[in-house]
Amino acid sequence: QVQLVESGGGLVQPGGSLRLSCAASGFAFSTYVMNWYRQAPGKERELVAVIRASRSTNYVDSVKGRFTISRDNGKSTVYLQMNSLKPEDTAAYYCNTRYRNSEVWGQGTLVTVSS
Numbered sequence: 819q820v821q822l823v824e825s826g827g828g829l830v831q832p833g834g835s836l837r838l839s840c841a842a843s844g845f846a847f848s849t850y851v852m853n854w855y856r857q858a859p860g861k862e863r864e865l866v867a868v869i870r871a872s873r874s875t876n877y878v879d880s881v882k883g884r885f886t887i888s889r890d891n892g893k894s895t896v897y898l899q900m901n902s903l904k905p906e907d908t909a910a911y912y913c914n915t916r917y918r919n920s921e922v923w924g925q926g927t928l929v930t931v932s933s
Contacts, residue, residue, distance in 0.1 A: 909928075
């Protein structure tokens, strides 16, 4: 069974850092593109970061220079290191991949940036 399980969310003050993790199982993780999305209250889900099997990456403009996506193929885990967090980063963060023409999502982890 293909499964994605996120962890690492929480409450952090503006300017702080968090590292999100997404543990994958049920597929050949190292060969798949992995994505982090987020959805803020009342807004559409947006793609935040992408990492390919080659380890090339892309980011939405609003997080460039602050967030870093990485992967550990030995642990079948993708990470999102988030630094210099802002209140507008508050959202539910979701791990995602496309497996056999179907989107696979984790349950999400909530990040709240507030003083």
